[in-house]
Amino acid sequence: MKYIVILGDGMADYPVPELDNKTPLQYAKKPNIDMLAKKGTVGMVKTIPEGIAPGSDAANLSVMGYNPEVYYTGRSPLEAVSMGIKLSAADVALRCNLVYLSEEEEEYSDKTMIDYSSDEISTDEARILIAAVNKVLKKEDITFHAGISYRHCMVWNNGKTGLGCTPPHDILEKKITGYLPKEESGLLLSMMKKSYDILKNHPVNLSRKERGLRPANSIWLWGEGKKPALSSFPEKYGKTGAMISAVDLLKGIGICAGLESINVEGATGNVDTNFIGKANAAIDAINKGKDFVYVHVEAPDESGHRYEIDNKVKSIELIDSQVVGPIWEAMKKYDDYKILVLPDHPTPLSLRTHTSEPVPFIIYDSAKEIASPASSYDEFEAKKTNIFVDNGYKLMDLFIKGALD
Incomplete structure (x- = not known):
């Protein structure tokens, strides 16, 4: 079984008047992600525990399967690593x-x-x-x-x-x-x-x-x-893996978790990043024997901070066409694979900063396609399914093991 996480940093948002009162996820043209939603498990997950600031550090630790209340020691030590x-x-x-x-x-x-x-x-x-x-x-x-x-x-x-x-x-x-x-x-x-x-x-x-x-x-x-002490991801889940990101924070989380950090030429962390290069690096890592790859794309988050409405929509569309699409097509040669798509936290354009609300996720299992009640992938369709993971760090158990431990 192969496992791919595609994380669009800060993709979740609130309805935006300039987007016909739709969220960027609702407004963006994203046929690949929407098709995954129609055939997969869609729900909401709370990645930020109460009392912890809504940063990409704690949120991505949570998505990676590490309880921030246990493992989070601060952002900068992860970057320093x-x-x-x-x-x-x-x-x-x-x-x-x-x-x-x-x-x-x-x-x-x-x-x-x-x-x-x-x-x-x-x-x-x-x-x-x-x-x-x-x-x-x-x-x-x-x-x-x-x-x-x-x-x-x-x-x-x-x-x-x-x-x-x-x-x-x-x-x-x-x-x-x-x-x-x-x-x-x-x-x-x-x-x-x-x-x-x-x-x-x-x-x-x-x-x-x-x-x-x-x-x-x-x-x-x-x-x-201070220096974090994460348990080994390969030992925790029995999977070899890699982290693909343009930012030191995610690279540091990957290294601390025992994953290979793969650098991609032209990866900037912004809307001009090398989207297709990240997809190709993920495909290459899987083809070379990795079981698990975590692809982190910073662009939606940066656009949210800068109040760049068009760029936030554009970044979601590029994630769909140049990351999700190519990876999904490349994975079809494998008998069994899973794809997890989600943001780490919302970065609402109206606030220009992170918030702690739950975010929508998709788990697509090639061996167990379903008729999802969600007709597309966005904050409101995900809420309709009534699937909610309250402890975000348990989502990785659901993704890899198929059940919440």
Whole structure:
């Protein structure tokens, strides 16, 4: 039996007036996904436990079969693992975004979060800026590590957790005053303020402005946590597997779970990502003997954060035509296979951030096609089936074992 998970990050949404009061999933043309829904088990799953922030970290752990209430230690440590950073038991890792803050205000705390990605700054430019930050702010117990685009990492030996940090994508177009770190010593805020002085007139940023691009004029620290200890997915489910994603968070989850992390050229995490490349990588992994492949596509989530209505619909349609369609066709040569399609959490366009509501899922079993009561795949059709998985981490049991343990 072969198993494929196709996860469209943040696909779920609310009805959108500009889309004839339909959700992006309802509005998008997605014949392959809708056909899977008509022949498979469709329902709703709650991926975010009560009391845990609705992030892709906890949600994807849940979808992978790991109870976030047991295994979740923070976002950044998972990303650090993917970046090859060696964390000790005493280390605290923090996500370090390169962001663009408004420039008119003299006081740092009076500024507004304009862009959490600095116009999707290039990795080459970002590495130069993170090196500049590390040169000035590095201490015996603090180091900065360059990642991809705007996503980087700070490691704090013997550091603290519970720092009151806020994800920058949650506060777009808001003043940062009420969202600054609440860590008692003020160390994090001090470094963020100093980073502004380091970066605001850096040659990389002056060049970006000349080219009409937003500068990356500050770091933003959040997502702190300690090294996670996930049990082995191959041992847990008896399946060899691979993770395919453009983002360090998912790569880190895969590595920690004992899956192979497969890189795809041109995978960006946005609507311009290499959709077909991800599908081909998944097909290749299965053909080479993997039992299980997890394909993560970030584009719908990014579109939700940016309030890009057309791009959110487009990303769903591209997932359907360039990921689901080719994978489904390639799997037909195998006698038995299953496909799971779902988002990790909603990212409503109207809110521009994640929410904790349950999300719709499809489990298609090639050996047990059924006449589903769902006529298509969306939030409302899934609710009609009255199938509900309250503990999201048990969905993987349903997918692989055919029953909830």
